[in-house]
Amino acid sequence: MPLLVKAIFSLWSGDAALLGATSIGFLLMIVAGLLTRRGIHQELDLSERRFSGRRRWPYRTLAGAILALATGFTAFATVGQSAFVALAYAIGAAAGYCMLYGLDPGVRRLARLNPGDYPAAGHNDEARGVLAAAYERVDSLEQTAAALAHREFRDRLTRIASIVHKILLTIEEDPADLRRARKFLNVYLPGTQQVAAQYLRTEQHAPSLDREQNFRTLLVDIENTCHEQQERLLQHDVLDLDVQIEVLAARLRHEGVT
Template sequence: MTTTVKSAAKRYEPTIHNVRYGIKGILLYLLPLPALITAIGSLMRGDVMATLVTGGVFAAFMVGASVARHGFRLEGEYERRKIARAPSTPFKTVAALIISIATGILDWWSSDYAMSGILPAGLISAVTFLGFALYYGLDPRKDKAGNISIGVTIEEVLDALDAANIKIDAIEQARRQIPNPEFNARLQRITSKAREVLTSIEDDPTRLSRARKFLKVYLDGTQRVTEGYARTHQGEKAVALETNFSRVLDSIEQTFAEQQAKLLEDNHFDLDVQIEVLETQLKREGVL
């Protein structure tokens, strides 16, 4: 049995565009509307304490709903991937605590802060937490191992996938700073291909050893040249930079398109040769 060692590598957190979580949790924004109405009424009456309590409860509900939505997004990404880390922070559990405590405070306030109302308020709070947990569930706490086989550990695969995803997100962030529509489209194709390779590794983790060098050269080079171009694409240097950047993208896109298929085959030699060719090209362009 393989012993899992906790990695110190940076944990990947998916960006918001990666997961479509729809209207899940929208109800959480609607539930505290009575508290808002009460707060407005109290403010109009000049009841400062009631305004502060009901307004604070409404704000707490809004915070809890937003935290819960973030937890839903992370859970969606976790469920989508075959191999994934559990979310580092239990956002859904935190949201459930915020909402249940706010509900308890609101119930206690309705009893005029009576000592006899503490126990019922505590019970209401507990029931609220339980209801949230039953309806939405709590956060996944175990990493998904997927189809991990002998010769590779879950930490190795997760670390490699996390590092690759962080680089892809960095490329996407730099791409959004580039106004050239042609370059944007080409970079989108490149990052899309990269994510397809990560998916293939999740399907068969034994491919990691073959893909490691390829992803490193490919993603490191693409990230550096894209971020460099995004920083300096304006001004007098723009024309010269466009020519160099276009040439590098040609090399990266062509090489990756050819080797994506070979990565799934057993032709180790051809893959390594093409990687060396790409690496030489990137060094010649001053990227590596």
């Protein structure tokens, strides 16, 4: 904010050099703030997903470097400090940024899986690949939904992406569910992504009432299918719990515990 005030006063006084220096420093700091927000949002989003195909960008690391550059440049070009003192200011700004916000962690590691967790997947790498690809398709659905002009379709596609996200979280909690949801992940989800992307292109260039009604019917069917898939996974979890309770009760009776 002091830089913004100084830029306004330099404009008033007609000092072009000072106006340029203060404006550059102010804009660089604004960019650093925007990148920091983007990096925090990215971290919060990816923290919810053990498996993610989304590429991670080093937003906070870049923001810290830009902030250090802005601080050093401001000290040198605006305040008139020497190059050595400006460098010290830059290092101090970078250190303060690291202590307050931290830098981006290393490449996100996929969760470690036990060989028996995915009996139908064959290999852990295959299981991770299936989930990572599914998350990429969910991201694509969300982006397509945001770009749709039709509010009803936008809301329906957003709900579908939300349900699929819940299904993926359920699979992460119980890896055995991957076998039961394999057809849904390998057939229905890619088909939904492809049809939604194609409709978005035709909506922008060749709108049609018949195509709009067909797409509406398809979205309703897909949303119902997603609900049914989620319900089947949840029902299986309940059945597994009932079996475990019966086994435990039988063992307790065998040990003479009532």
